[in-house]
Amino acid sequence: MIHVPFVKRTLSNGLQVIVHEDHHTPLVAVSVWYHTGSKNERPDRTGLAHLFEHLMFEGALHQPRGYFEPLQEAGALLNGSTNADRTNYWEVVPKDAARLALWMEADRMGWMSDALTEARFNTQRDVVLNERRQNYENRPYGLASFVTMAAMYPPDHPYHWPTIGHPSDLRATSLDDAKAFLARYYHPGNASLSIAGDIDTEQAFDLAAELFEEIPRGAEIERVTAPSVHARARRIVLEDRVELPRLYLAWPTPGIFEPGDADLDLVGDLIANGRTSRLYARLIHSERIATEISAQQASRELSGVFQIVATAAPGRSLAELDAAIREALTEVGAGGPTPDEVERSRAEAEAAFVFRVQTLGGSGGKADQLNAYNVYLGRPDSFAADLQRYLDTTADSLTAAARRWLDPDAALALCVVPHGRLDLGLPDSDPAQLEN
Secondary structure, three states, X not given: OOOOOOEEEEOOOOOEEEEEEOOOOOEEEEEEEEOOOHHHOOOOOOOHHHHHHHHOOXXXXXXXXXXXXXXXXXXXXXXXXXXXXXXXXXXXXEHHHXXXXXXXHHHHHHHOHHHOOHHHHHHXXXXXXXXXXXXXXOOOOOOHHHHHHHHHOOOOOOXXXXXXXXXXXXXXXXXXXXXXXXXXXXXHHHEEEEEEEOOOHXXXXXXXXXXXXXXXXXXXXXXXXXXXXXXXXXXXXXXXXXXXXXXXXXXXXXXXXXXOHHHHHHHHHHHHXXXXXXXXXXXXXXXXOEXXXXXXXXXXXXXXXXXXXXXXXXXXXXXXXXXXXXXXXXHHHHHOOOHHHHHHHHHHHHHHHHHHOOOOOOOOOHHHHHHHHHHHHOOOOOHHHHHHHXXXXXXXXXXXXXXXXXXHHHOEEEEEEEOOOHHHOOOOOEEOOOOO
16 A cells, blocks of 8 residues: 655645655655646637746746756756646755755745846747747657647637647737736645655744745636537648658547546557557567557546557558557457456556655655645545556456547547658548647
């Protein structure tokens, strides 16, 4: 049984604080989650949440010279990330630097606006635009996720636009827009702070109260909602600077922690992940019609996305990949997985959970997971319940999930092909529409 002991309290300004004592190493992990991501934006002002991930590393009123240098001088590891649903920041520091890490997190939570100048805003906006060019526009297959999400979700759906935002929206965003977004979402009433490691519980709570409690709570934030999206067969083709054509098949699926979410995780493993998976054995090892294959249930708050990605081997076609993948899905939906496949998938899931709780901080460590469970479920102690979702899966539940959510005839199919080779896409594919 996985158990991570903790104490949770809420400060008077609404900040939820979670403390986990772990004295195995002289380190303290600090993690802050803001329940804000790109889904909190509006269609004509996309990319603000990710932009603030950058801006909030640049410094605040009492520490204007940035966050990396002073924390790294103290021996810290630190980073942050943004997705559709949340923004997080984390530090792992020697225990004597715990106060420094918490003080700096409090500074950017409470006094960021005072340091947000026009020059800093413009500089980081340019950094984000360059990041988009480098990591997506100029990277082979880099725009595939943008096209897939835009085709799956209608324009007013919070998952329609990419987390990094549209360039035209970023360029149109003003400093006043940014400050309004900051005031709306980055405050104690919309945050969860976890402190894990070699620190006394009461000392941790005293530090949190001392450093954070004077920060105003902020206005109540309404939960983002969106209508359900149903699978709809569609074929799209995108020309890109690639050598080999690649096929993406995608379906809207249950959101994170909803029924079917864990089952689809394991369906992805047994279909396409690892050398023992069905499609790896067939497409890569036996028939050699693919150079790589993967599948994933991407779990998010409003809706998940199940996606299978396969790259055609030289001289082989996307039509061959499409037929083989659809056949594998039909087999799972009709006959289900074997007992060995179910046991192996459950064992791999359990091993991943055990490995995760061996890490104190960082992305996916105990401090991060305590915040994740707290933000999404309101229960930081959901380690065992989360794992049990996977241990409770059966051949019948995996079969039902595949049959319910992964209808081969309702897949969104995206073909990414070399420029000038639209003939390599699936027949009757519509040209991709890219938003700028």
